[in-house]
Amino acid sequence: MKYAVVYASSTGNTGMLAHEIQTYMEKRNGECVWFGKAADAVSATGLPGRDSAAGLPEADILFAGFWTDKGNCSEEMGTFLESLHGKKLFLFGTAGFGGSEEYFSRILGQVRGHIAGDNKVIGTYMCQGKMPVSVKARYEKMLESDPENERMKAMITNFDQALSHPDERDLAGLADAVEDSIRTCFAD
Ligand SMILES: Cc1cc2nc3c(=O)[nH]c(=O)nc-3n(C[C@H](O)[C@H](O)[C@H](O)COP(=O)(O)O)c2cc1C
Secondary structure, eight states: OEEEEEEOSSSSSHHHHHHHHHHHHHTTTEEEEEEEEEHHHHGTSSSOSSSSOOOGGOSSSSEEEEEEETEEHHHHHHHHHHHHOEEEEEEEEHHHHHSOOHHHHHHHHHHTTSTTTTEEEEEEEEEEOOOOOOHHHHHHHHHHTTTOHHHHHHHHHHHHHHOOOOOOHHHHHHHHHHHHHHHHHHHO
């Protein structure tokens, strides 16, 4: 099975998931035809880019990874997804706010909005991803000026929860989701 992994990751969380997919697919004897960042892969689909990404069009599955940027994927990932046609896609992503499948579903709904109807999404996976300490400092400053701000307290609790993610369980969950999706999609 030929596969490609294309992802966007500004602080490395989604990159961890991308590498986990590659490790898992290698164990499964998959053939990686392309692995890299969305900005570089865009050229493979006919849009301007920095790399030819020659193997991308022949992938049986395209794993597309994103970090959550204001409830959606980041711009370069959106541009990449919008350029795809006739692909089997597995979407994976990280978000700073975790703990709710409903929240993840909402983000995935936004991301799917970038995908043309002639593609098929064969599976999805999301988990929480740590955020830079500057974010916590901002929350703490706001809490300082408004000590009873319950929303800010919850944001800080969430920030602390996110610090250990993606963790081993997240990566194991990703591998399981990949396996399930491949089995279901290529069952016959
Ligand atoms: C500008 C910006 C916007 C973000 N917007 C959201 C958001 O809307 N929802 C969310 O859950 N996390 C949001 N995050 C957190 C990141 O999605 C999260 O930390 C992610 O794991 C980063 O992935 P990366 O390390 O692959 O870049 C945002 C982070 C930044 C820097």
